[in-house]
Amino acid sequence: MISELVIDVQPQIISIAVLEDKNLVEFRKEVRDLSFSVGNIYLGRVKKMMPGLNAAFVDIGGEKGAFLHYRDLGGNINSLNTFLKKVFSEKRIPPIGKFLCSSAEVAKDISITDILKQGDNVLVQIVKEPIATKGPRLTSELSIVGRCLIVIPFGDRVSISLKIQSDKERIRLKQLVCSIKPKNFSVIVRTSAKGKQASELDKELKILVKRWNDNIVKLINSKSPSLIYEETGRVLALLRDNFDSSFEHIYINDENMFNEVRDYLSLIDPQKSNIVKLYKGEFPIFDNFVITKQLKSKFGKIITLKNGAYLVIEHTEAMYVIDVNSGNRLALTANTNQEDVIVDVNMSAAEEIAKQLRLRDMGGIIVIDFIDMYEQVNRQKLYDSMCNFMAKDRAKHHVFPLSKVGLMEITRKRIRPALDFNAMETCSVPLGKGTIKPSIFFTDMLDEKIKIVVKKMGVKEFSLHIHPYVAAFVKKGFFSLNMKWKIKYSVGIRIIPDQSLEILGYKFFNKKKEGINI
Incomplete structure (x- = not known):
């Protein structure tokens, strides 16, 4: 690949x-x-305590208060608060290596009001961008992310990514990082560190620690709310997290x-x-690079599959709902076992849905209404296949087996608003209203219709009536689209400009001038 x-x-x-x-x-x-990106670190001020939610709203400079839950305080919150008080009282940054970190773990059964009070200063990091009416979500377990390592100040642990399954490699990496790790910094070893040498990891670790030291000095002259550390831009972050040997070209x-x-x-x-x-x-x-065309084909409400089936994707306030439809697939395969056809449609739909979740960065709860299957072995096969299709997705997710009524639920972690791309175009006809399907796909759709007329209906001579503007395009040049269709399907086809049609309208007629219904 x-x-x-x-x-x-x-x-x-x-x-x-x-x-x-x-x-x-x-x-x-x-x-x-x-303004607000995942990974940014702010000096915030506790704006409002919410004991009922065991949470607090923190002012980090936005219109809406950012949300900090008790579970997101982290095990280092006592050390972090002590560090902040020392900075503001002494007007200097104490060397973190000589700082006496608190070894006391935060109890799980106490309230956030035992840790924070309204008006307190607190160092926080964004873990989820503002979505809809909600403000950013925060954590007090700060981290500086690199390609192979993640550095967490005010700790003293080394953790290895679970995706590194070799026990020998896990032991090697843990021993290596423990030997080079500075005091009072926890380190998480990412999957990209697999096979890396000590010199490479040591170089990155020093860069991450320096990044922390260079930015934390801003605290001395800062007043809440203030931006203390700005995460790498999204382009570089994507490279950092995804770049591997399979990348062949980067065009800018x-x-x-x-x-x-x-x-x-x-x-x-x-x-x-x-x-x-x-x-x-x-x-x-x-x-x-044919990206615009792919965007318009993949971001509509209706997604057509190659086998004639299609998906309908709806976004509600609480979840995404995806309906799988067979289209004309079942009608055209009447002599075939219907269960086999349904399985084939559901499998292709599952593969496309996994791509759509990743492409649109859809999150929260996704409910999929697959076509009903009667055999349990096929239901299990669909579930296993969906799990395999979702394996490429780096976002944290969970796939649930099909329910009794054929619904599959998927939960997927969302840290940014889901991507919305308008795939429709404004109607260009005078006095026309509303939107139409993207015109870039019109000739592709005509090609599919011609294929049905020739292959499935057996019509070898016919005329195609289309708008004069479209007809001029189809017949333009020596090796025109009209010529390509004649050669491709070995048929006699006449292109007739018809001013009575809409810009993207069309009609088929046989040689007796009888309309052909498709």
Whole structure:
């Protein structure tokens, strides 16, 4: 599998697309002046205590108070509060290596009011961006994230990613990190550290610790609310978390971002720095790599599958609801075992749904209404397949087996608002109202209709009536679309401009001028 990263830099928005074998699998849009990003550390002030929720609202500078739950205080909250008081009283940053960290664990059965009071200063980090009417969600267990390591101040533990399954490698990494870890810093070893040498991990660890030391000095002259540490931009964060040997190309249409990404790649993988390319093409970068077309096909309410089935995706206040429909698949396969056809439709739907969750970054509760299957072995097969399709998803998720009525539930952790992309276009007909399907797919749809007329209905000579504008496009050039259709399907087809039709309207007629219903 070949992975590519395409970055479209515009004055207000940066769009990031990840391609796997030319297919769009991830898409992100980052507002360049976004105030609150996951990973940012703030000096906040407790605005309001909520004993009933065992939580507090913290002012970090936004219109809405950020939410800090008791469970998110972390085991180092006592040390963190002591450190803050010492900084404000002495007006200096005590060396964390010489700081006496509290060894007392925070009890699980006490109230947040025993730890924090209204008006207290507190160091917090964003773990979930504002979504809808909710403010950011916070934690007091601060962390500085790198490619292979995560550094957590005011602790003294070393943890290894569970995805590293080799006992020998886990022991090696733990011994290695314990030998280079500075005092009063906990370290989480990420999956990317597998196989790394001591020099590589030591270099990254020093960079992360320096990053903490360089930013924490801002506390001396800060008043709440203040930004203390700003997380790496989303482009670099995506590279940090996802970059591996499968990445073959990174295309960027902005010189400043090109230099920034190339410098960062030189740091984490010098041998791959030459894969970063500055795009200077005539066409928009997303059009050149056929990303715009994929976006419009994958972000609509209705998602069509290759086998004729389709999905309907609805977003409610509480959850996402996805309905699986067979389309004309069952009608066209009347002589085939219906259970087998249903299994095939459900399997293809499950694969596409797993892609959609990742592409749109859908989170919370997702309920899928699959087509009913009567055999238990097929229901289990669908559940196992969905688990396999979701294995590529890095977001924390859980797949539940099918219920008795054929519903499958999936929970997926969401840290940012789900991506919304308008796949419809404004109607261009004079006096027309509303929206229409993207015109970029109209000729593709005509191709599918011609295929049905020829292959399934057996019609070899017919005329296609379309709007004059579309007819001019279809017949343009020596090797036109009209010519391609004639050669592809070995048929006699006449393109008739018809002004009575809408811009994306069409009609088929046989050689007797009788309408063909598809």
